[in-house]
Amino acid sequence: MPWFTIISVTLCISLIQTTLLQHISVLGIQPDLFTIFLVYHSLNSKLDRSLHANWTMGIAKDCFSEGLFGLNTVLFVIVGYMISMIKDNIYGRHLATQISVTFIISIIYNFLYLFMFSISFTSAGLLPMVLKCPFIAIYNAIIVPPVFWLLNRFYSSFGFPSLRRKI
Amino acid sequence: MFCGIGNLSPDFGRSIKSSIIYILVIVSISFLTIPASITNNIKVTVASPLAPVQKIISQTSDFFKSRFKKLASVASNAQKNEEMEEEVFFLNNKIVKQQDAINAYKQKLEFVSKFKEGNYSDEKPIIADIIGYDVSNFRKSITIDVGTKQGASVGDIVVFGNALVGRISAIGRSSGRVVLVTDPTSNVPVRFLKSRTQGMVQGTADGTCIMKYVPRQTDIYESDKVVSSGIGGAFPKSLYVGDVIEVKQKNAKLFKDIKIKPRVAISRIEHVLVIRKQSVERISEPEVNHQGIEKRRPDENM
Numbered sequence: 001m002p003w004f005t006i007i008s009v010t011l012c013i014s015l016i017q018t019t020l021l022q023h024i025s026v027l028g029i030q031p032d033l034f035t036i037f038l039v040y041h042s043l044n045s046k047l048d049r050s051l052h053a054n055w056t057m058g059i060a061k062d063c064f065s066e067g068l069f070g071l072n073t074v075l076f077v078i079v080g081y082m083i084s085m086i087k088d089n090i091y092g093r094h095l096a097t098q099i100s101v102t103f104i105i106s107i108i109y110n111f112l113y114l115f116m117f118s119i120s121f122t123s124a125g126l127l128p129m130v131l132k133c134p135f136i137a138i139y140n141a142i143i144v145p146p147v148f149w150l151l152n153r154f155y156s157s158f159g160f161p162s163l164r165r166k167i
Numbered sequence: 168m169f170c171g172i173g174n175l176s177p178d179f180g181r182s183i184k185s186s187i188i189y190i191l192v193i194v195s196i197s198f199l200t201i202p203a204s205i206t207n208n209i210k211v212t213v214a215s216p217l218a219p220v221q222k223i224i225s226q227t228s229d230f231f232k233s234r235f236k237k238l239a240s241v242a243s244n245a246q247k248n249e250e251m252e253e254e255v256f257f258l259n260n261k262i263v264k265q266q267d268a269i270n271a272y273k274q275k276l277e278f279v280s281k282f283k284e285g286n287y288s289d290e291k292p293i294i295a296d297i298i299g300y301d302v303s304n305f306r307k308s309i310t311i312d313v314g315t316k317q318g319a320s321v322g323d324i325v326v327f328g329n330a331l332v333g334r335i336s337a338i339g340r341s342s343g344r345v346v347l348v349t350d351p352t353s354n355v356p357v358r359f360l361k362s363r364t365q366g367m368v369q370g371t372a373d374g375t376c377i378m379k380y381v382p383r384q385t386d387i388y389e390s391d392k393v394v395s396s397g398i399g400g401a402f403p404k405s406l407y408v409g410d411v412i413e414v415k416q417k418n419a420k421l422f423k424d425i426k427i428k429p430r431v432a433i434s435r436i437e438h439v440l441v442i443r444k445q446s447v448e449r450i451s452e453p454e455v456n457h458q459g460i461e462k463r464r465p466d467e468n469m
Contacts, residue, residue, distance in 0.1 A: 011217070014217070014302070015217060015220060015221060015224060017302045018221055018299035018300055018301075018302060018310065019221050019224040019225045019228060019298070019299055019300070020224065020228050021300075022300040022434060023228060023232055023434075025434065027373070027374070028304075028372070028373050028374040029304055030304060032302070032303075032304060034302065047184055048183075048184055048187055051187060051188060051191055055191050055195070058195065061302055061303070062198070062210070063209070063210045063213040063214055064210075064214060064299070064301070064302045065301050065302050065303040065306055065308075066301055066303070066306040066307075066308040066336065066344065066346055066350065066352075067303070067306055067352075068199060068206075069198050069199070069201060069203075069206030069209065069210065070195050070196065070197070070198025070199040070201070070206075071199065072303075073195040073198060074192065074195040074196055074198075074199070077188070077191050077192055077195055078192070081188060110304075110305075113303075113305065114305065117305065117351075121351065121352050125351065125369065125371055125377060128371040128372065128373050129305050129351065129371070129372050129373075132304060132305070132372070132373060136304050
């Protein structure tokens with residue numbers, strides 16, 4: 001059942017990201033649902049389950065994106081593990097924490113991605129892409145409340161095991 | 168001194184978790200070593216079953232987007248409110264929906280005929296609908312509903328109204344991925360329309376491009392047009408790439424910093440044309456007979 005949940009959510013997110021989010025892009029920047037899902041799972045589920053989800057999400061992002069295959073997968077596993085390590089020390093159920101973590105993780109993930117990208121394509125102009133990172137993080141942080149609410153509704157209404165941690 | 172089963176279990180669980188992490192990281196890193204030709208096939212194979220769903224969602228969203236635009240224009244233009252309300256009412260009818268579809272086909276036909284007018288090639292270009300966009304903010308690619316089934320292949324050029332859009336990088340049976348000129352890894356050999364100075368246009372992932380290797384002594388002005396030079400053979404000659412929007416010259420630099428606005432705004436178009444590689448070669452290289460004399464069309468000397 002968890003795998004079914006993870007794959008179905010991954011497919012939904014992939015479809016939404018590839019088709020609809022282009023329409024709400026601002027200055028060429030669109031929110032990254034994959035990163036938000038990564039934060040959601042890492043904050044709310046157990047380590048092994050979140051790693052599976054992040055790995056699947058990373059592969060999906062690699063499949064629907066141009067570039068080196070496996071790069072997003074590696075980064076999602078590493079970043080997801082980082083969140084899982086700190087989640088016990090932060091109050092992950094509070095909206096402010098979720099927004100802050102998404103903002104910080106978006107910046108870390110994008111910088112790591114650009115670092116790897118700059119190794120692969122040395123001729124590419126990095127500065128405009130680096131300047132985009134804070135804006136992507138802000139956009140991701142802004143849409144955290146509705147996306148987290150929708151994911152919570154999805155998991156609870158379909159009778160899947162709750163992702164909420166027991167305090 | 169002695170560890171019981173109760174003491175071992177958490178360690179065992181922890182070691183399983185850490186081994187899962189190691190396995191996932193190792194598997195993920197091993198993906199990085201797979202050659203691009205294989206990974207492109209994997210990507211297309213995974214994306215192909217979703218292509219029909221993507222197409223439906225894209226068409227529906229485009230439909231609603233166009234309707235939303237009309238509604239927005241109603242709000243902005245108070246004088247035409249009544250007329251627009253009527254129009255919106257009629258747009259909801261089935262008949263108008265069919266007319267809309269007919270108009271779309273008509274537009275596509277005009278689009279092809281315009282392209283054919285300007286090119287010597289006898290090859291028929293393939294009309295493709297855009298069904299998906301890249302999920303990464305740093306890469307610029309689109310997914311089109313044309314694949315090997317329709318005769319497209321990797322390396323085919325994608326245009327919109329004689330302006331360059333990009334190049335097919337991966338192809339499946341019924342869908343393909345196009346790397347746009349705005350992608351940071353895209354390099355298009357170009358020249359200025361007036362001064363004929365050559366350079367290389369590279370994407371920046373923010374919707375604009377930069378033009379590299381233009382000598383500092385060259386006179387370049389804003390709104391100068393840039394076209395593909397055809398050098399290298401990857402792209403045909405004389406395709407409109409974009410316009411200069413910013414020119415900077417730093418003291419120590421050998422080359423100018425030129426910013427280009429691409430001719431085609433990808434977010435505003437719904438379909439593109441795929442020109443097959445054979446026809447691209449024919450467009451960029453004039454036919455030469457066995458005596459080395461360039462063949463010309465009869466109307467070309469007029």
